Amino acid sequence: MNRSSTELRAKYAAMSRTAMIAGLIGVIGLVVGWIVEADKFYQSYIFGYAYWITITLGMIGWMLLHNMTAGKWGFTIRRFLQAGTFNGGFLTPLLLMAVLIIPIIIGSGELYDKWMGAHDGDHVLENKTFYLNEPFWYARMVFYFLFWIFLTMTLKRLLNREERTLDTSFSNMRTIQRLSGGGLVLFLLTVNFSMTDWMMSLEPHWFSTIYGVILLIGGVISAIALCIVMTVSSSKYAPFSKYLDTKTYHDLGNLMFALTVFWAYVSFSQYIIIWSANLAEEAGWYLKRTEGINEYIGYGLLVFHFIFPFLVLIQRKWKRDPNRLKRMAIYILAVHFIDIFWQIKPAFQRVGEASGLNIHWLDFAAVLGIGGLWLWLFLGGLANMKEPLLPAHDPRMKGAKPIADEDLATVNA
């Protein structure tokens, strides 16, 4: 069962078309929802957007990290990371996310009315106007996307040059490493501020210094989970079939495992500090999320986002068997949905009223619509990628294992 890379690309293209259709259905749903229930639409939309932007950012994070550490697992998923952020053309997920921010801007008056509107003598909010004011909010948003696009574009260009250069005396690996290292620092800052802008400021009185990291970690786990799904789905085709081994799966599984633990660690840290202190300006955030049905979702996250994956992924067989690993990765993508739901949606409820489940059919439409378009560009990007599907000419990967296959041959010819 060893198929060619041409077949694999055809498979990606077919999946891409399916995703596009799913995306269009979602978009139609969103449009209908926007006409029928505009206020609910914005709430659901930012939820769907949060789900996919965290994954996109997670992919950038992995890319930067791998450029500095260079493990074998990272070469396997490099193309997925590139296709998930910026792969050369205009039709890339990162640019899509930049465009899809527009509905949030249109709805900002409703979503962020607590601080965008009148403060009504609220001193705390008045103290925040140095940061939470409309012009600055827009300017930051432009900056984030310009920075992320610039970073991924430059890395893509440098890596391509590195891969294409067969002249071994020249290497810009050091530039790549420096850019990734410095980029990671700035990237963390932009992630933190963007999460503050988009998610935290939905409840402008609340603040937590670790919040950006918690959301990013959720995205980072989901990004690696998506890459695992893609890797396992591609494993029967060249060039992956010749390159993948149990060790690579094990490494990818270990990364997912370690991050699940880390997610629990940062989430619990935030919870115990706010719970123990029980201060009025902070506790409200958790109060909404531990009332009524939200409380059970919170317990559910503890069990399904930490305890269950922990117990499963600690076992070797779940990391070394690609099919099991894939199942677990899909599971992680599903619980990320619940995680983001629990983080975002209670923001639109009030303390004391939050007994009901703030779920709406538009939530699903948003995740489907944005996700369908995202996957359409992601898979389409992979199908039409000019480069071979494994960065076989990266000098660091060359040392790892020689690959020869028709996919590489066609490109080098």
Add this chain to the structure above:
Amino acid sequence: MADRSHIKGSLDAGSGSSSGKLTPSYLDPDYRVFGDGMTYKSVTDKVTDIVLKLKTSKGWWLGFGISFMALQVLVISIIYLLIKGPGIWGVNNPSMWGFAIINFVWWIGIGHAGTLISAILLLVQQDWRTSINRFAEAMTVFAVMCAGLFPLLHVGRPWLAYWMLPYPSTMGIWPQFRSPLLWDVFAISTYLTVSVLFWYLGLVPDLATLRDRAVKKAKKVIYGFLALGWRGSAKHWDRFTTAYLILAGLSTPLVLSVHSIVSLDFAVSNLPGWHTTIFPPYFVAGAVYSGFAMVLTVMIPVRHVFGLHDILTLRHLNNMSKVMLAMGLVVAYGYAMEAFFAFYSGGQYEIQAFQNRVFGPYGWSYWALILCNVAIPQLLWFRRFRVTLVPLWMISNIINIGMWLERYVIVITLTRDFMTSSWGYYVPTIWDWSLYLGTFGLFFTCTFLFIRFLPMINVFEMRELIHHVKHHEHHDKAGHGTEVEVSH
């Protein structure tokens, strides 16, 4: 137990081929984890001879002498403290936490590098750790000993410290399990216990080597006693490697939990400047940062004195510097978040606490901290600073100071709380300084004794590493063969 087929990948990883050449990293002299022609025998001889054959050098006596004198300062400081009480220190209302907590957190942080190197790097299969892990583990044990002294003395009546343990007492009450200070009791004692067990477990096979190589009867008996009759049977090794890996697996979350709990001492309180959710990961990163700095501070001279250039290669220094740089950036991120969220919170106390920290009477310490922890370590971006010994040693020392200042800056937040009328100014007394100096005596006395009497490099793991690299080179040749076939 460990799947070692990765050996090549991990040797290559991290090398990054900064020279741009495609030489496999194990052939690049800068990146090898050990020098030319090392064999099972030569590495065994080299390390055990330091303990068994080498004459005690003048340098050792000098270092040990100075450390031992500093240890006497500790003894005197403690005796005087027990006679007079903590009033001899500078702590008083409102700053009840002074040097004791600063030094406690600082020493605990130093200990964490040892666990990180021995446990986490074992789990992620970084073989370069092999020649430094024993040393780092020993440092962990000594540093935690130093750290434990401070809270013990700070309670005022150390002879009643057992009250903190949950035992059924005639008083009928129990420890207060909702207090982070009690979590500390459990965290630190567990950490010390597990570190000692992990260290000793790893030592046993090497003690057996010493037993078998010792010539003098007394040494044979002592090392034989400590080696517990280790024979190196396949069954023993099976249990040993299983336990060793599991202990590494347990130590990893443990080390995270210990410094997180230490950070909760601050964060669970309701004080502005202390109560912030980023504290646990930020404290852990800071701990690793200072720990690696301390390992380098101690190891660079040791490497020089004992001629361990073949075993502690430039690759070790380079990798440790990279870890240090990464941790430094995480810490810097923490500072940035503290600053930003102080203002973003919009609360006047948060804003004021931060302003006090930066521009208040202790403002100098904040800026010194930024200089030591954020500005100067950026030199580590340049390879030259990562592999040249003197600058690297100096940067490590600067980071040690910077991390001490970080805890200082956090603790003296206490001097200005909510009420202006109760503001104060904290000045450490001579006895604060002498106790701090004294713990260096304890730490270095233990370190010198360790260097002299125990194998400071993990010999059995070095042999294992040599075995794997030999094996790997063998396979590599075979691999090239198949590549040629393909290209035909």
Add this chain to the structure above:
Amino acid sequence: MSHEQETHRPESYGMIAEFDSPETLMAAAEKTRDAGYSRIDAYSSFPIEGMVEALGQKRTGLPKLILLFGFIGMCTGLFLQGWTAASNLGITIGPYMFYGYSMNIGGRPMLSFPNFIPVTFELTILFSALAAFFGTFILSKLPMPYHPLFNSERFSLASQDKFFLCIEARDPQYEKGKTEEFLEGLNPDSIEEIGH
């Protein structure tokens, strides 16, 4: 003198063969196992992957023991805090009666689970680590100050750079001459019979 009294005991402990690399030891162990010897052991100065299987023995059950103790540690932590900090329950142990003492601290609920997690976690780790450490030695019947193998001069190299295979005398197939011949066939560097 004592030799005459030990009639039921084999005269020697066994026979050891010396090799100079892990690969040759491994090959020898496999051959010995396949030849039907069961009371055999291999000695090396560092762990060799797959050696236990090569000797035809089972891998250790230590992980299960550690898991069990970790679980006990977790229960101990939860019980200790739940009992002492959230209940006034009296427990009789022998002639003594111990009471919990529930106290309201800062208006937190009696069962303050978030606050009980750190100590529970530490005790879980502590119990598991103790089980790992003591399990390793107790299952290996260590400490054992005397062992017949220590009588061999060559065997002291087992902890340095040589590798030994031992066929023990209590092996049903053990017969001095035959076993020596068999070991000879494995091309060892030396063969030695070990007395008690």
